[in-house]
Amino acid sequence: MKTIITMDVSQVTLRHRLVTMRNFLALDAGGTSTRAVLVDSAGNCHGYGTAGGGNPASRGFGPALDALVQASTLALGGRPAAIEGVLVAMAGASLELPLHLFQDGFEPLGLTGDIMIESDLLATFYSGSCHDEGLALIAGTGAVGARIAGSQLAAVADGTGWLLGDEGSGFWLGREVVQAVGAALDGRGQATALTELVLAELGIAWEPNARTQGRLRAQQQLISRVYEQSPIELSRFAPLVFKVQEGAAQEDVVARDIIERAANALAQTLLAVSQGVESDGAAQLAAGPLVFGGSVLTKGPTVAQAVVDALRTNKSGPGAGLSTAIAPILVDDGVAGSAVLVLKRHGIDVDAGVFSRIQDSLAALRS
Amino acid sequence: MKTIITMDVSQVTLRHRLVTMRNFLALDAGGTSTRAVLVDSAGNCHGYGTAGGGNPASRGFGPALDALVQASTLALGGRPAAIEGVLVAMAGASLELPLHLFQDGFEPLGLTGDIMIESDLLATFYSGSCHDEGLALIAGTGAVGARIAGSQLAAVADGTGWLLGDEGSGFWLGREVVQAVGAALDGRGQATALTELVLAELGIAWEPNARTQGRLRAQQQLISRVYEQSPIELSRFAPLVFKVQEGAAQEDVVARDIIERAANALAQTLLAVSQGVESDGAAQLAAGPLVFGGSVLTKGPTVAQAVVDALRTNKSGPGAGLSTAIAPILVDDGVAGSAVLVLKRHGIDVDAGVFSRIQDSLAALRS
Numbered sequence: 001m002k003t004i005i006t007m008d009v010s011q012v013t014l015r016h017r018l019v020t021m022r023n024f025l026a027l028d029a030g031g032t033s034t035r036a037v038l039v040d041s042a043g044n045c046h047g048y049g050t051a052g053g054g055n056p057a058s059r060g061f062g063p064a065l066d067a068l069v070q071a072s073t074l075a076l077g078g079r080p081a082a083i084e085g086v087l088v089a090m091a092g093a094s095l096e097l098p099l100h101l102f103q104d105g106f107e108p109l110g111l112t113g114d115i116m117i118e119s120d121l122l123a124t125f126y127s128g129s130c131h132d133e134g135l136a137l138i139a140g141t142g143a144v145g146a147r148i149a150g151s152q153l154a155a156v157a158d159g160t161g162w163l164l165g166d167e168g169s170g171f172w173l174g175r176e177v178v179q180a181v182g183a184a185l186d187g188r189g190q191a192t193a194l195t196e197l198v199l200a201e202l203g204i205a206w207e208p209n210a211r212t213q214g215r216l217r218a219q220q221q222l223i224s225r226v227y228e229q230s231p232i233e234l235s236r237f238a239p240l241v242f243k244v245q246e247g248a249a250q251e252d253v254v255a256r257d258i259i260e261r262a263a264n265a266l267a268q269t270l271l272a273v274s275q276g277v278e279s280d281g282a283a284q285l286a287a288g289p290l291v292f293g294g295s296v297l298t299k300g301p302t303v304a305q306a307v308v309d310a311l312r313t314n315k316s317g318p319g320a321g322l323s324t325a326i327a328p329i330l331v332d333d334g335v336a337g338s339a340v341l342v343l344k345r346h347g348i349d350v351d352a353g354v355f356s357r358i359q360d361s362l363a364a365l366r367s
Numbered sequence: 368m369k370t371i372i373t374m375d376v377s378q379v380t381l382r383h384r385l386v387t388m389r390n391f392l393a394l395d396a397g398g399t400s401t402r403a404v405l406v407d408s409a410g411n412c413h414g415y416g417t418a419g420g421g422n423p424a425s426r427g428f429g430p431a432l433d434a435l436v437q438a439s440t441l442a443l444g445g446r447p448a449a450i451e452g453v454l455v456a457m458a459g460a461s462l463e464l465p466l467h468l469f470q471d472g473f474e475p476l477g478l479t480g481d482i483m484i485e486s487d488l489l490a491t492f493y494s495g496s497c498h499d500e501g502l503a504l505i506a507g508t509g510a511v512g513a514r515i516a517g518s519q520l521a522a523v524a525d526g527t528g529w530l531l532g533d534e535g536s537g538f539w540l541g542r543e544v545v546q547a548v549g550a551a552l553d554g555r556g557q558a559t560a561l562t563e564l565v566l567a568e569l570g571i572a573w574e575p576n577a578r579t580q581g582r583l584r585a586q587q588q589l590i591s592r593v594y595e596q597s598p599i600e601l602s603r604f605a606p607l608v609f610k611v612q613e614g615a616a617q618e619d620v621v622a623r624d625i626i627e628r629a630a631n632a633l634a635q636t637l638l639a640v641s642q643g644v645e646s647d648g649a650a651q652l653a654a655g656p657l658v659f660g661g662s663v664l665t666k667g668p669t670v671a672q673a674v675v676d677a678l679r680t681n682k683s684g685p686g687a688g689l690s691t692a693i694a695p696i697l698v699d700d701g702v703a704g705s706a707v708l709v710l711k712r713h714g715i716d717v718d719a720g721v722f723s724r725i726q727d728s729l730a731a732l733r734s
Contacts, residue, residue, distance in 0.1 A: 119580055146581060153581030157553040160590055163542070163598055164549050175530070182531050186524040187639035188632075213486055214513060214520030223527055231530055231598075265555075272554035 023081045024346065025072050025109075026338035028123055029054030029064065029090040031141075035335040036071035037365070038081065041348050043357035045339065048365040049074020057092045065105045072109055086115040087342035089123030089334045118341055119153055121146040123334030124293040126341055130355035134288030137270050137328075139262075139296035139303065141235050143169035145269035148288075151344060157272035162232055167265035168303070170296055171231075173238035176258045178226060184254070185219040192254035197240045198222070242300055262296070263306030270311065292328040304328060336362050390448045391713065392439050392476075393705035395490055396421030396431070396457040398508075402702040403438035404732070405448065408715050410724030412706065415732040416441020424459045432472045439476055453482040454709035456490030456701045485708055486520055488513040490701030491660040493708055497722035501655030504637050504695075506629075506663035506670065508602050510536035512636035515655075518711060524639035529599055534632035535670070537663055538598075540605035543625045545593060551621070552586040559621035564607045565589070609667055629663070630673030637678065659695040671695060703729050 021040035028035045034054030038047040051071035056064040068088060086106050102115045125136040125148050132151040138144050143166045144159030162171045181198045183189030199206050199218060202225045210217040226234070244255040270290075297304045308326050331337070339358050343350050350358075388407035395402045401421030405414040418438035423431040435455060453473050469482045492503040492515050499518040505511050510533045511526030529538045548565045550556025566573050566585060569592045577584040593601070611622040637657075664671045675693050698704070706725050710717050717725075 121581075155553075155578075156581040157555055158550075159582075160549045160586070161594060163601075164546055164590060164593055165555075167555075179527075179531055182525075182527045186522075188524055188532075188534075188635050211522075214488075214523040215526075219527070223531060226531055227528060234530075268555050 022084050022346070022348075024339075024342040025075065025083050025086045025106075025111075026335065026342040027054065027068055027071060027086070027088045028120065028334040028338045029068060029088050030120075030333070031055050031058040031091070034067045034071045035333060036068070036075040037335055037339050037362060038075045038077075038079075038083075039339040039342065039358065041343060041346075043339075043343070043350070043354035043361070045358060045361040045365055047075040047077045047079065048335075048362065049077075054088070055090050055092070056097060057090075061098070061101070065102060068102070069105050069109065072106070076109060081110055083109060083111045083113070085113040085342055085346050086111055087118055087338055087345060088115065089118050089120045089338040089341065091120045113346075116342075116345060118338070118345075119146075120334050121153060121156065121159075122148065122151075123337035123341060124331060125291045126337030126344075127293070127331035127334055128291035128329035128337070129289040130340055130350045130352065131289055134290065135270060135274055136291045136293065137266060137297065137307070138293040139169050139266055140294030141170045141232070142166040143172065143266060143269065143294070143296070145266075145273045147273040155273040158269045167269065168262035168296065169294075170235040170238040172265075173241055173258065173262055173296065174234040174236060175231075176261070177237040177241050178222070178234055180254050180258065182219060182222060185216050185222065190254050193244045193252050194240055194255060197243065198237060201237070201240070238296070242302055245302060259302060259306060263303055263310050266297075266303070266307045267310035270307070290326065290328045291331055293331050293333070297328075298330045298332065304330070389451045389713070389715075391706075391709040392442065392450050392453040392473075392478075393702065393709040394421065394435055394438060394453070394455045395487065395701040395705045396435060396455050397487075397700070398422050398425040398458070401434045401438045402700060403435070403442040404702055404706050404729060405442045405444075405446075405450075406706040406709065406725060408710060408713075410706075410710070410717070410721035410728070412725060412728040412732055414442040414444045414446065415702075415729065416444075421455070422457050422459070423464060424457075428465070428468070432469060435469075436472050436476065439473070443476060448477055450476060450478045450480070452480040452709055452713050453478055454485055454705055454712060455482065456485050456487045456705040456708065458487045483709075483712060485705070485712075486513075487701050488520060488523065488526075489515065489518075490704035490708060491698060492658045493704030493711075494660070494698035494701055495658035495696035495704070496656040497707055497717045497719065498656055501657065502637060502641055503658045503660065504633060504664065504674070505659075505661040506536050506633055507661030508537045508599070509533040510539065510633060510636065510661070510663070512633075512640045514640040522640040525636045534636065535629035535663065536661075537602040537605040539632075540608055540625065540629055540663065541601040541603060542598075543628070544604040544608050545589070545601055547621050547625065549586060549589060552583050552589065557621055560611045560619045561607055561622060564610065565604060568604070568607070605663070609669055612669065626669060626673060630670055630677050633664075633670070633674045634677035637674070657693065657695045658698055660698050660700070664695075665697045665699065671697070 021042060024039050026037050026039055032053045034051045036049045037045050039045050049071040051067040053059045054064050054067040097117060099115060106115055121136055124138055125134060134148050136146045142159060145157045146153055147155040158165045158167060166172055177194055178198060180189055180192055181195045184192050184195050204218055204221045206218050241255050241258050244252045292304055311326060336358055340350050391406050393404050393406055399420045401418045403416045404412050406412050416438045418434040420426045421431050421434040464484060466482060473482055488503055491505055492501060501515050503513045509526060512524045513520055514522040525532045525534060533539055544561055545565060547556055547559055548562045551559050551562050571585055571588045573585050608622050608625050611619045659665060659671055678693060703725055707717050
């Protein structure tokens with residue numbers, strides 16, 4: 001019923017609303033893709049557009065700005081609208097960016113107000129909730145946890161990158177998979193069905209007894225292939241651990257161990273940010289909404305469920321203050337949250353009604 | 368008594384011996400330094416020289432050959448000698464190198480025979496033993512284990528590089544140290560005395576409550592500094608784990624855990640290569656000599672002792688077939704072993720007498 005009303009508002013009275021409502025552009029700028037939405041102050045999303053990577057840290061300033069403008073132009077769809085404000089959610093929002101250049105890029109689109117940059121962590125959280133207190137856990141290529149308080153980031157844990165941490169992330173999983181195969185090949189680790197999958201993926205023939213200078217030839221080839229590519233590309237092997245877990249007639253101990261360690265690390269990241277509010281971290285977890293983002297947590301139930309299990313039996317006492325039903329809210333990205341944020345930052349109260357209008361009208365535009 | 372005789376032979380009758388004895392050059396070519404020794408068929412070392420990195424894989428072919436020739440020229444010390452053979456021990460000995468270019472480089476020095484390349488693993492083993500069967504474990508910047516059989520490498524485990532393995536190596540230890548500090552800073556891990564040392568080493572001020580966008584400023588600076596340098600440079604933090612362990616009034620749990628995991632991983636690497644000979648890997652360990660090389664194992668007793676402890680309680684049964692006294696032979700590098708190898712490869716029997724002449728005369732030259 002609600003959906004029908006929203007469709008009506010956004011289609012029939014669109015022209016009128018664009019004149020009388022306040023309009024905003026909300027962007028979610030990732031390393032490889034950017035999403036933009038035109039949203040009004042009642043939470044109605046009127047247009048949606050996507051483009052390539054829009055993060056200056058990974059793409060460079062010029063190409064990133066081009067992507068932001070391109071996605072925004074698509075979201076505007078040629079409709080004339082005065083844009084009161086633009087909000088861009090991105091990783092590394094604390095970097096000192098030349099905001100006036102962003103401003104110059106957006107003025108031709110009708111921007112009359114300011115452009116602001118916010119953390120992608122906040123945007124991910126607000127994609128799942130309109131509350132101003134809660135927790136977010138994201139495990140995509142990287143992994144990071146955050147506590148939100150007063151609609152700001154109060155604490156951040158991990159997100160320390162592929163070399164230092166990002167434990168439980170896609171990169172972390174991919175590296176663990178290849179390390180486990182390396183160890184299985186030379187006998188340091190247990191045999192695993194991952195070996196066949198990884199060698200096949202890399203086009204390496206498996207000859208059990210072929211050695212050169214004492215080294216198994218398959219392992220030598222594995223080493224060569226891995227060091228030919230950039231370290232971060234190891235994340236491509238992450239899906240194999242789920243494939244093995246799901247497809248195996250009997251459980252693969254090595255794959256299960258990797259998934260369990262990922263889940264425990266992610267639970268630890270979440271507990272780290274949940275502490276400091278109450279002495280009992282577990283009780284705090286149950287208080288506010290818990291939002292999960294990133295493909296590792298949202299594209300399959302395995303890790304998300306294992307994280308919830310790990311939270312129930314955390315060090316602060318096995319589930320003492322914890323609700324029996326921890327139900328994380330799964331979100332695909334930060335574009336809905338960016339729309340929530342741009343309204344909040346312009347003093348607009350995003351209540352449950354506005355929030356569900358954002359969710360529903362955005363979903364209709366993306367479908 | 369033996370030493371006096373050796374000195375007599377090598378000094379008084381040197382000119383005569385250089386004419387009648389067969390002479391060889393043995394080199395140990397590392398990534399950052401190269402060692403060369405002039406050795407005769409009786410095991411007497413007559414000259415010693417060092418130069419910069421001599422490994423073509425890390426230095427490039429031209430500079431590597433220059434270093435090999437420079438160290439050899441110093442070892443020859445202007446003495447006229449026909450060199451029957453040259454042996455260069457280096458990592459990556461299985462690479463296809465343009466041997467004729469090596470040959471061209473050495474002929475002006477008096478080389479009449481061939482030049483051969485052997486694995487640095489074999490050379491490290493033979494620096495500690497003249498037997499043709501046994502085990503070697505090396506933990507320097509990297510970490511690798513090998514079983515030697517019939518004076519060849521029969522099995523090699525790990526040595527898979529910083530991204531895939533090298534577990535228990537200097538790089539691995541350094542990365543664990545910085546990861547532990549990162550986790551301690553944001554509350555994912557326990558507090559540790561390593562934090563103060565790492566932050567001081569990087570010139571980062573420790574302000575417990577200073578945050579930007581929810582992230583502790585000290586952690587943000589740690590992340591920035593680490594990603595400014597090349598990953599392999601993390602090995603510089605390895606010594607801190609021993610400093611904390613040795614200096615602490617009460618034991619640092621985090622540091623102890625890192626050292627224990629390093630030792631367990633190294634023990635696992637050794638057990639992996641010891642298997643395949645006898646079904647009981649532990650019994651095999653006790654059979655041949657066990658040689659330890661690399662700074663992590665030789666520059667302090669902590670890890671070497673922990674590896675021995677871990678071997679005693681390995682999975683194949685707690686010390687069942689294992690001698691109560693596992694006494695690894697510690698060696699500094701592979702130059703003595705390269706001398707052993709060059710003689711063996713030219714059909715010369717390296718018995719205990721020849722071996723101890725190599726050791727004693729080389730030690731005298733290096734002192």
